[in-house]
Amino acid sequence: MTKTALIRDLRRIVGTANVVTDNDSLRVYECDGYTIEKARPELVVLPASAEEVVAVVKLLARERIAFVPRGAGTGLSGGSLPVEAPVTICTSRMTRILHLDPRNRRAIVEAGVVNAAISRAAAPFGLCYAPDPSSQPACTIGGNVAENSGGPHTLKYGVTTNHVLGVEIVLASGERLQFGGLSEDTYGYDLTGFTVGSEGTFGIVTKVFVRLVRLPEAVKTFLAVFESVADATATVSGIIAAGIVPAALEMMDQTIIEAVEDAYHVGYPRDAGAVLIVELDGIASAVEAQAERVVATCREYGAREVRVARDEAERALLWKSRKRAFGAVGRLAPNYCTQDGVVPRTKVPDILRAIQAAAATHRLRIGNVFHAGDGNIHPILLYDERDAEQVERVLAAGRDILAACVELGGSLTGEHGIGIEKMNQMPLIFTQDDLDAMRRLRLAFDPEERCNPHKIFPTPGGCVEVKWPRRGVPL
Numbered sequence: 252m253t254k255t256a257l258i259r260d261l262r263r264i265v266g267t268a269n270v271v272t273d274n275d276s277l278r279v280y281e282c283d284g285y286t287i288e289k290a291r292p293e294l295v296v297l298p299a300s301a302e303e304v305v306a307v308v309k310l311l312a313r314e315r316i317a318f319v320p321r322g323a324g325t326g327l328s329g330g331s332l333p334v335e336a337p338v339t340i341c342t343s344r345m346t347r348i349l350h351l352d353p354r355n356r357r358a359i360v361e362a363g364v365v366n367a368a369i370s371r372a373a374a375p376f377g378l379c380y381a382p383d384p385s386s387q388p389a390c391t392i393g394g395n396v397a398e399n400s401g402g403p404h405t406l407k408y409g410v411t412t413n414h415v416l417g418v419e420i421v422l423a424s425g426e427r428l429q430f431g432g433l434s435e436d437t438y439g440y441d442l443t444g445f446t447v448g449s450e451g452t453f454g455i456v457t458k459v460f461v462r463l464v465r466l467p468e469a470v471k472t473f474l475a476v477f478e479s480v481a482d483a484t485a486t487v488s489g490i491i492a493a494g495i496v497p498a499a500l501e502m503m504d505q506t507i508i509e510a511v512e513d514a515y516h517v518g519y520p521r522d523a524g525a526v527l528i529v530e531l532d533g534i535a536s537a538v539e540a541q542a543e544r545v546v547a548t549c550r551e552y553g554a555r556e557v558r559v560a561r562d563e564a565e566r567a568l569l570w571k572s573r574k575r576a577f578g579a580v581g582r583l584a585p586n587y588c589t590q591d592g593v594v595p596r597t598k599v600p601d602i603l604r605a606i607q608a609a610a611a612t613h614r615l616r617i618g619n620v621f622h623a624g625d626g627n628i629h630p631i632l633l634y635d636e637r638d639a640e641q642v643e644r645v646l647a648a649g650r651d652i653l654a655a656c657v658e659l660g661g662s663l664t665g666e667h668g669i670g671i672e673k674m675n676q677m678p679l680i681f682t683q684d685d686l687d688a689m690r691r692l693r694l695a696f697d698p699e700e701r702c703n704p705h706k707i708f709p710t711p712g713g714c715v716e717v718k719w720p721r722r723g724v725p726l
């Protein structure tokens with residue numbers, strides 16, 4: 252089939268305007284939030300429903316064309332980068348909340364529904380969808396499922412997998428299946444569990460069955476200011492050791508504090524070494540009792556100031572500054588790469604030392620903003636992509652930081668996935684037998700590896716040079 256004929260047939264399925272073919276528009280889809288590598292797809296298809304996804308995927312199956320699922324493109328590991336897959340299928344038109352059942356605290360949503368839209372729809376019933384990535388005003392639930400996304404409040408509430416009861420998925424053959432559903436427990440293999448975190452390599456998720464949770468009766472948010480990152484990290488362990496699990500426990504270091512203050516004027520002291528945002532939620536009386544202990548613990552570990560958000564506006568400003576911290580980083584350098592790793596909480600001081608060492612070795616400026624409570628680090632490596640040598644240093648520093656995470660008993664990703672970025676580091680964690688077993692599982696869903704090829708699994712031959720731009724393939 253010629254490219255022209257394919258475009259004609261795809262347009263018959265989704266409508267003329269919903270097949271993107273011109274070069275300028277395709278540039279939007281040439282990377283996600285991991286901007287170090289880029290590859291432009293040949294075509295982007297924007298279906299409006301699961302039925303249209305099935306028809307599109309069946310056509311691609313007949314022609315044996317590889318494709319990449321894409322939500323909002325906020326991913327940070329290059330998951331939706333088209334590598335030897337000419338067609339991108341983007342769910343951004345699939346935005347219907349199909350079912351909302353407040354009494355049973357469940358919802359069924361299409362894959363392109365934006366994360367924050369679920370909580371907005373549930374709020375009038377006193378409910379919300381708990382996993383709240385900082386990208387929640389933009390990222391889709393389909394992307395969240397693929398990456399098993401976390402967020403500031405997943406310290407207490409758990410990550411995506413803890414809130415997804417089922418999925419509808421269209422396999423690369425065009426077969427449409429449902430795993431799990433609205434009920435709490437299902438029989439047989441946990442195929443929903445396999446799908447969550449599969450990074451778009453099993454098929455395209457078209458519907459997600461989610462659990463909703465009650466909005467807390469009371470919320471208290473604190474800003475604790477420290478002279479050093481070491482004092483702030485010791486406080487994190489101190490709070491948890493005191494038997495308190497806050498809803499969120501987030502840290503920003505001085506580099507990020509300055510950028511955020513310039514952007515949002517929150518009133519952070521620019522000379523502080525680190526700040527912690529601590530949020531407690533639950534029953535009002537319990538929150539009050541815990542609040543006193545949190546303040547005392549912060550002071551015991553050297554906080555020079557502990558402020559309580561006096562009202563919802565102050566609380567919203569604190570969260571805005573944290574959740575939009577990445578945006579503020581644009582003030583510091585033309586480009587940045589957000590690394591993502593995880594270590595046991597008690598090893599946070601060690602990994603921060605390793606990050607400092609990587610910054611010195613590779614002559615880079617690195618800021619830190621992260622989910623300190625669960626040991627999920629996000630060093631932000633600042634650079635200028637116009638200088639290829641700087642890009643090499645960023646990649647090398649990223650590799651050193653992830654190797655340090657593994658050495659400290661942690662892992663390659665806390666929440667952003669492996670994607671294209673970290674696939675060649677998978678052998679740091681997994682044996683060849685482990686990787687082969689995972690690959691066989693993937694093949695059960697997608698035997699021809701046409702759905703999001705060349706992701707997660709290391710390139711055969713082990714340590715392979717990173718090359719970019721990645722190979723696009725013509726149709």
Ligand SMILES: Cc1cc2nc3c(=O)[nH]c(=O)nc-3n(C[C@H](O)[C@H](O)[C@H](O)COP(=O)(O)OP(=O)(O)OC[C@H]3O[C@@H](n4cnc5c(N)ncnc54)[C@H](O)[C@@H]3O)c2cc1C
Nearest residue numbers: 322323324325326330385391393394395397401451456666
């Ligand atoms: C400013 C910023 C802050 C962030 N904060 C967080 C955070 O706090 N926590 C966190 O976990 N992540 C965070 N992220 C990362 C990112 O937002 C998440 O990984 C998110 O889940 C990606 O969703 P998306 O819709 O943008 O997916 P995309 O980037 O479009 O895709 C991500 C992956 O999912 C696959 N995919 C997308 N849709 C589907 C589908 N329907 N079916 C199958 N596969 C699909 C793609 O193939 C790709 O592999 C942040 C990103 C940014 C830019």
